[in-house]
Amino acid sequence: MLHFTCDLCGRSIEHERYIARVEVGPAFDPDEVSPEDLDVDHLESVADSLDQLESTGDFEVENCGPQKFRFDLCPHCWQRYTKDPLGRESLRRLKFSQN
Template identity: 40%
Template sequence: MLHFSCDVCGKDLISGVSTRFVVKMEAFAAGDPAELTEEDTDPDHVEEMARLLNEQEETGEDSPTLLPACKKMRFDLCRSCYRKFLDDPLGREAAKLHFSEN
């Protein structure tokens, strides 16, 4: 029998007992000519991208070349973690709370 546990809280997800929710994420750098969509070719969007890239070069922050061009991730979540994920997929609320502690 396949065994799964929640990738957030570690709770066991027993088949037929606990409902398992799967979250698939795909992260990739926009601007790859092979991946261009209509949205990406919007002039304002391209301009914004160029501006952001220039800023990155100037400040010397994380070089884009060190990042994987594309990363696919898959998570198994229990019901409660899945609900939290849907409410706040990027953990922004958690980040706000963290910052307010300062």
């Protein structure tokens, strides 16, 4: 028998399992080059990042493309998630605690 655990709280999910599907990606065409992209400063910055690419090697092209996530959620976390899918509430709390 398949056993699921909640991706948020880690509790095992008995019957009521909810799935959150999240897809994020660029809303523009990354391959499209506009005239502004061709000015010299931009090309220089591209050359800079290419230098960084060679020196650090931690640049990943896949990160630019669409990404899909799928989370299993228990009823409790699903309700919390639908109220605040981007975690803005906890982000706000984090900012307050830093002050």
